[in-house]
Amino acid sequence: MSKLEAQGYRWLPLKEAFDSLPEIDTAEFNELCPGYEGVWCRYLWTTTYFQQFFHDVVVVTHGPLSCTAAVKNFKQTHYSLHSALPFAHSPCTNMDENAVIMGGTDILADTLKRVDREYRPKLIIVTDTCASYMIHDDVDAVIANLGAEVEAKVVYTPSPGFAGVQCGKAVEAMGPLVAALMDPPKDIDQQGVNVLGVYYDTRFTEAEGRKHGGNTEAYAHLIEGLGLKVHRIMNAGGYDYLRTTPEARVNTIHTAMWGYPVARAMEEQFGTPWLKRQLPMGLQGTKDWVMELAIFMGREEEAERFTKAEEEKLLSLFEETKKLVEGKVLLVECSRNSQAKYGEMLAYARLGEELGMQPYVYSLHPMEFKSQIDDLIAVNEVEGMNPPVLIGPYPYHQPVNVEDVMADLGVNEDQCLYIYDDVFPYAKSGSFDPCNVPRYTTSSQMKRVKGSSFLGVGYAGTGATYRGIIESVKAARRKSKPTFYGRVWSSTPFEFQFAQRKERAST
């Protein structure tokens, strides 16, 4: 019995794994996976999702100042620093114990008037927090009573932090809220295509001054390659850009988790049709995404010509990559901290399959997995993927050790490629380091490639990923001189220790 098996882990095909899990946030689930709570919360997502992407919108937080600090401490600042989002002005009602007892609606009214007078935004969104939501402060009534005193449009989006599992249900709930900010279309641009579900990035291009964007360019390339026009890439821009989103003929999807809920709501409210394929990555994956759009728009011939020409440009790179990795196991580590966001990692798995690799998916927390039904639909129902997933307790968010995964699968350092999401890749000099195990950064947080999509999409993103994989495999050939990071995390930081370690292990 392997170590993982002894700890209660087992490999199951994706769909079967999903079906095997009980309903989330139940006693049965908590028994299976104790201590799960996620990383962010609905309030955090709302304030980043709304406020930062739309530069002329101000979000007023009705709650304690600590809630805005929790957003600014990392997420808002990180999004500004690395994804070109504007600084988020975050006026807050600074709810204290007295307001929790007596209610804080007067302060909210005063705050809204001040924000309108001083900041002069086009749109004010009021978000509440755990405390204000739990005491049932009547935000709608405050807004209704503002009257002519406030010039901006004021919208309330309930967003208590405790509502929903942070990376699934909490995001789903935002779809209708985003659509509610849009206006019914006056005209439909028959060539216009939206891309929904791009989170973590603005629509600004490198030509407009971005240092490392490439994502907007990637989608523009695919859409314009068919002779069509990018209408909106959401969420981004300003209030006017957002409200006119329904004037496109069709919605396409970047990520299911972020895109599907908005697409559904737009279909319901405005009748905007939408296409279900997500994350155009890899030659086949990109072609499938393009063809789905082409078929809908009646552009099959253009699409065949376009994709053929683009594939020809990447063919030799594809072959070179395939030669290096075909037959290897692709270790798909969803995230060592949050264990979330598996849609993007599965897109890399799909790209790996095209190259002849066998993906194994682990550190996907069962709660996140079960709560992200849209990712399952996109990956399994739409694309037909069903790779093995490691299901087990992951108690208190503890990830499984990739070396244990390798032992469980019976593969050595030359038989695998390691990819990871988010921060904290596993590394220990002397056993597992980019110097001896190919490791490629697929984390949207960390991956920046000049002149290419850091989210890995489109032909430029695919090409950059192939190049990255080749370089990772080559880097792992040196089998010596581990990275600084790997040495810091290891009890054997120096190479003179490796031989002693091997000797100890063998005896």
Next chain:
Amino acid sequence: MMDVVSTAAETKMRDQFQPGAFIGTILTTSGILDTVNVYHGVSGCHAMAQHLRGDHVPNGGYVPVVGTGFLENDAIMGGAKKLEQTLRLVAQGKLAVKAPPQCIWISMSDCPAVGGEDIEGVARGVTAETGVKIIAVENAGFKGGVARGTELTLCKILDEFVEPYDGEREGINLIAPFLMGSANWPFDIDHMVEMLKAAGVKVNLVLSRNLSLADVKRFPMAAANVPLTYEEMPDFVKRSDALGVPTLTDGLVLPYGIGNSEEWLLRLADEYGDGKKARAYLLSEMDEIKKVVARNFNFSWMASFLSDKYAAVCGYAPFAAALTRYLFHDLNIRVKVVGLWSETEAGVQRATEILDPLGDSLDFTVLANPTYFELGEAVKNANVDFVVGSMQDKPLFKGYGIPHLNLCGFYYFNNYNFIPWPLAGVKGSLRLFSEVCRVVDDAFYESEAWKKLNFVPGDGRI
């Protein structure tokens, strides 16, 4: 002339970076290394606790923060069972630690606090069962800011672990170093302790930094507390007074820059240590500085270049006040706008008292608890060359096209403070000077022109 503007007095609305009370607990207890924090609440707040806990890691230690897995159903039905289970596992050394800790601290977010979760009751139950001391702090975000949370925790520590003491008292306790407002505070406080020791001042405790739980029992052996914050902490002061340890409540300028360091050290040395030793130490430290920069043309160039430039400073009151004085006194830089953040009125008052003498020789505006919007507009209108602030306000000022140096706030995040060298003290002047040089470069290097005038092979040929 110093002009003090306080629109914050007119309204309760705020837009500033002020973590909640539970962060005060996390920052205090993370310096007591044989203990564990259990966090009971919603994940968004938990993430902030996890992040800021790391401030104690450089040359310090790792105190885990374990979440109980509080979810929506727990908000409705109560989450005591999860809290109990988590406490039990930690107390048995089966989760986060390999042996039972000396103490477990419980922090909570707004959600269980509004719901009336009986964390004290759960703590008592698990203590009775496991024998491990468990201290619950009612420190939800709406209870106040990080300073209030620090005070609540300090009070718990005094109530639960400190016995009355009748012996001889010597030296000082340094209180709440993380509230200074320096993004380099872990290395700064370590150096401040070195400075004090060199000046014959016994540092009885740094509450908290690199302590064991047993260490906190020494608290009443000090002659006084020296808070490293300007915030008012009346509950703590009252308890400490009762234990016979008075607290210095006047605003003592923090030792950033040479002028401030001299003032800080001599004041404490003359009162609690050996003034002669302190003066000798300052001279020897200055000799070390001179070894690096005296007759150094590179230094003279930059010191001359910095002179007469215009700056703004924005941060927690003690550090922002000290930096303002440093920039003006030590570098001859005109600070035009100072944004002071403080949870209590006393914090702003003490900082403005420290800054007031500058008004005779410098015209500047102090904004008391400004919103980021007010701060940004004031800085833009003052037309300064650069701003010293925190990482969180970098995008604001860079958005105005103003170079920005992040020295304020907390150690986390994206501050590149990996070299264990202080900003504080005479020694720290070398690092402060280097940092200011970098931002002044950013302000004055003609990098945009370089791009436009860059040589392009073949360009201009017919």
